Amino acid sequence: EAEVAQSPRYKITEKSQAVAFWCDPISGHATLYWYRQILGQGPELLVQFQDESVVDDSQLPKDRFSAERLKGVDSTLKIQPAELGDSAMYLCASSLVAGSQYFGPGTRLTVL
Amino acid sequence: GIQVEQSPPDLILQEGANSTLRCNFSDSVNNLQWFHQNPWGQLINLFYIPSGTKQNGRLSATTVATERYSLLYISSSQTTDSGVYFCAVDSGGGADGLTFGKGTHLIIQP
Numbered sequence: 001e002a003e004v005a006q007s008p009r010y011k012i013t014e015k016s017q018a019v020a021f022w023c024d025p026i027s028g029h030a031t032l033y034w035y036r037q038i039l040g041q042g043p044e045l046l047v048q049f050q051d052e053s054v055v056d057d058s059q060l061p062k063d064r065f066s067a068e069r070l071k072g073v074d075s076t077l078k079i080q081p082a083e084l085g086d087s088a089m090y091l092c093a094s095s096l097v098a099g100s101q102y103f104g105p106g107t108r109l110t111v112l
Numbered sequence: 113g114i115q116v117e118q119s120p121p122d123l124i125l126q127e128g129a130n131s132t133l134r135c136n137f138s139d140s141v142n143n144l145q146w147f148h149q150n151p152w153g154q155l156i157n158l159f160y161i162p163s164g165t166k167q168n169g170r171l172s173a174t175t176v177a178t179e180r181y182s183l184l185y186i187s188s189s190q191t192t193d194s195g196v197y198f199c200a201v202d203s204g205g206g207a208d209g210l211t212f213g214k215g216t217h218l219i220i221q222p
Contacts, residue, residue, distance in 0.1 A: 042212030101210060
């Protein structure tokens, strides 16, 4: 069964350092999402791509976060510089143009 | 934006019991999904159910879109059903990121 792949699974970094997360969606899925989940809460959308174009990045803290999906397939989410409050699970999801979203295993980030 | 409320926030049951989890939403939706988040953080798709009723084994779900709620039923609970159950919706349009509720934390005791 096709799955969304993410790496790394765990990342520990010090504040002010740069971190990057990678996501490979299910083959053929045009829409890709990045969510952030703080412990004890539900995931919140950071950015949505349709192919290589950003559809919604209204909740992305653009002073330190950036996301790209250059060829419309895999995607990278970057944080520079990381802050203590960025400690969270970062989840990637993909879907066909419409319909069910499928989530990857996530990257658990700890900022020290 | 759309609001999603889940109840109860916590539920502790004995193995073999049945349970009903509720999700209320504040506006019409284009998509509604139920997820189970396992202890490792993986979100497992349970149902894609913007309206109607679906069943999958011991789990079933019903969404009454006109009354803006959805129910998830778990029958004959097993310890492996433990975890957090999330309801998530999107209200349609070009930007269709999901808005999640705060979840129901379910503990099934042996």
